[in-house]
Amino acid sequence: MxxxxxxxxxxxxxxxxxxxxxxxxxxxxxxxxxxxxxxxxxxxxxxxxxxxxxxxxxxxxxxxxxxxxxxxxxxxxxxxxxxxxxxxxxxxxxxxxxxxxxxxxxxxxxxxxxxxxxxxxxxxxxxxxxxxxxxxxxxxxxxxxxxxxxxxxxxxxxxxxxxxxxxxxxYDKIYKRLKVQDERIMDNIRNKYRIKNKYILFVGTIEPRKNLYNLIKAFNKISKSVEHQLIVVGKKGWMFENVLKLVENLKLENKIIFTDYIDNVEMLYLYNNADISVYPSIYEGFGIPPLEAMACGSPVVVSNVTSLPEVVGDAALLVDPFNVDDIADKIYKVISDRNLNNTLREKSVIQANKFxxxxxxxxxxxxxxxxxxxxxxxx
Known part of the structure; x- marks a missing residue:
């Protein structure tokens, strides 16, 4: 045939x-x-x-x-x-x-x-x-x-x-939890993208359905209480200007980094070193970035709508993507509770292995x- x-x-x-x-x-x-x-x-x-x-x-x-x-x-x-x-x-x-x-x-x-x-x-x-x-x-x-x-x-x-x-x-098997890291690679990534502290990671095209607008509002609520930066990895899509304008209005230019598209090796290290990966999408048919993040042992917070609960199972915290306070509270909870953070890391790898x-x-x-x-x- x-x-x-x-x-x-x-x-x-x-x-x-x-x-x-x-x-x-x-x-x-x-x-x-x-x-x-x-x-x-x-x-x-x-x-x-x-x-x-x-x-x-x-x-x-x-x-x-x-x-x-x-x-x-x-x-x-x-x-x-x-x-x-x-x-x-x-x-x-x-x-x-x-x-x-x-x-x-x-x-x-x-x-x-x-x-x-x-x-x-x-x-x-x-x-x-x-x-x-x-x-x-x-x-x-x-x-x-x-x-x-x-x-x-x-x-x-x-x-x-x-x-x-x-x-x-x-998910691409390049994404895995690194037991040993090449510190030079991560140092280069930090220098290249101006990453100074611990960070929250978002991966996805900058467009309305990815809900980056509400994520930035949520980050703004906790930004003075945490040392973290928000790293946004993804191409500029439809209506990306609204997101950039919001960052400017909230005066978060020094705390939010936009990397645009990056290669797999840099992505592997960003996943592995993220304190938390967040995907508050309004609509997803599947959601590969949360799966990649889990494969790397990153704690994950995702929306409680569409397909995302199928992907993450019980290995992530779910949020209402339309509720900025809920997004902010769950992010802060994972960042501040180290036992929860470590538990989610272990569950993430187990869940990712199902795919x-x-x-x-x-x-x-x-x-x-x-x-x-x-x-x-x-x-």
Whole structure:
């Protein structure tokens, strides 16, 4: 069976969905059944993330200067490429199928339905996502979701009772609790990003649904009572200006550090040395950063909504993301209570070990085999 995986959305600085594709594809390469011939379509600049591929075929499809250029290419060109390569069915690691793509069966991964919520995206982007998603769901043979939360949202919203599967994500095994650290690396990180004291860590794109606005308000409430800085790791997204303005208005420029995008090694050390990692997101389809933080033994505080409780189990403190006082109180509690801090560190590692990309890959292949009618051959 000839299977295609459309992974064109992966660029040279991947975030959540990009890392999903990278780790899923590399893990599938390690466990793929010989009955499947898998072709992965990527950009030239994403090759660096697939250096050890042996059992699947990488297909380089140009480079794109913007998401808009990439989406146009997917909509106009990809259907003919799949046809030329005699692909039996395609897995789109995001929901962006070509609108006129209706002859070859396909599987889609829908990470969340946040574009149906208010204030998470601009109107035009939200409308585009809704149109494409509805078409994708109606025509798909199978829908993969990152969490039971997203699965239920799709089933309820689109009145679907079958073909929707939950496949939990994993985390890159570079993220682990370091028993021995290279102090030079951490010293360089501290100097590079002006980290002077203990710190609270947030990882995620600066956009409304990540709820950084309320996190900063909560941090402001405790900032005079603790020596900690707040480190914000992530790209600037939609409406990031509001967050920067809030920092300025609260005069927290010296206590809040914005690093932008950083590499895995620096991220590993930041997780390991954080006094606490906080993710007060309003809406998450899964939440890889909390999982990475837990794998590194960081105490974690997350929102009590959407998928996040599924990811953290009983290994984290949950907060109401709309209640600034609750966020501030829980952060302060973890910082000030060292017994609680240490307990959460131990629980975090145990919880993180329940997730892996290998398991994600095997369950995804299982769905491929169901779609291709080869399920009985998969054991």
């Amino acid at each position: 000839n299977i295609g995986i459309d992974a064109l959305m992966i660029d040279d600085k991947p975030t959540g969905i990009g890392w999903y594709g990278i780790n899923l594809i590399n893990s599938i390469d390690k466990v793929v059944d010989q009955s499947l011939n898998i072709n992965v379509y990527i950009q030239e600049k994403a090759k660096m993330y697939f250096k050890d591929i042996n059992n699947i075929n990488l297909k380089i499809v140009g480079n794109f200067k913007s998401n808009k250029e990439r989406i146009c290419y997917q909509q106009i060109k990809m259907a003919s490429i799949f046809k030329k390569d005699k692909i039996d069915f395609v897995h789109f690691i995001d929901y962006l199928i070509p609108i006129f793509f209706n002859k070859i069966p396909y599987v889609i991964t829908i990470h969340d339905l946040s574009f149906y919520e208010k204030n998470f995206f601009n109107i035009s982007k939200s409308l585009f996502k809704r149109i494409i998603t509805k078409i994708s769901i109606n025509r798909s043979k199978a829908i993969i979701c990152d969490s039971n939360w997203t699965k239920k949202c799709i089933e309820d919203k689109f009145n679907i009772t079958d073909k929707v599967y939950t496949v939990y994500l994993g 892996s990309w290998g398991k994600c890959a095997m369950e995804t292949l299982d769905i491929y085999l169901k779609v291709g009618g080869l399920k009985d051959e998969f054991n």
